[in-house]
């Protein structure tokens with residue numbers, strides 16, 4: 077049987093083609109799986125569970141249809157959708173996991189996370205993250221009217237680094253830091269890690285101080301194609317699926 081991992085879909089009303097591909101994936105592939113893990117940035121923006129747009133309702137319905145068939149769906153928040161809360165989980169039937177989590181994948185303990193905490197060279201981002209991951213700050217923001225939160229979100233998204241051309245140097249600091257990666261392997265005593273966020277899909281080997289080789293699997297984003305990690309008891313592979321060009 078199969079366990080699927082996806083992340084960085086950055087779903088938004090502006091990209092119905094990606095939402096369609098996600099719905100088809102849930103309906104055609106995930107429905108036969110042991111489990112589906114969504115490792116963050118499912119949405120391009122999320123400012124509270126009280127967003128009841130048709131777009132959000134369609135994504136919620138697709139997830140609910142899958143969990144209602146008994147397929148467990150686990151979610152770790154990304155830097156975009158860390159405000160997804162219990163209400164969203166209750167509506168969709170997904171299980172919110174802490175970050176990082178360790179899951180037993182067919183006998184292999186595997187560390188899973190979104191991946192932005194590995195980008196320790198991006199000091200300004202880590203400072204921003206510290207503030208907005210603070211529970212009190214989140215309560216304050218969520219107490220604001222939805223309209224005001226939308227304005228803040230649009231301002232932050234416009235200024236977000238992905239909106240402007242990045243220099244080679246800036247792109248480099250937005251990748252996982254080798255030392256931070258090794259630290260995670262050692263702290264959690266695992267030999268396999270799966271994360272997203274960097275939008276650089278690949279499978280990396282890391283030599284740990286004790287001489288062991290650990291494996292880091294990076295999931296791809298969905299800006300131009302679907303990107304999936306398929307894990308079975310005997311193998312794992314990163315799969316891409318082109319966006320349908322006909323819609």
Ligand SMILES: O=C(CCCCNC(=O)Nc1ccc(S(=O)(=O)N2CCN(c3cc(Cl)cc(C(F)(F)F)c3)CC2)cc1)NO
Nearest residue numbers: 120121122155156208213214217228229232233236237238
């Ligand atoms: O994006 C990349 C590469 C760049 C990675 C770093 N950039 C990045 O993460 N940008 C970003 C992330 C989320 C959004 S947002 O629109 O969803 N939304 C904005 C308002 N948020 C908020 C929450 C709280 Cl508690 C408090 C505030 C406060 F205090 F500022 F008002 C605001 C909630 C979330 C907008 C931009 N890779 O994935």
Ligand SMILES: [Mn+2]
Nearest residue numbers: 117154155273
């Ligand atoms: Mn991200």
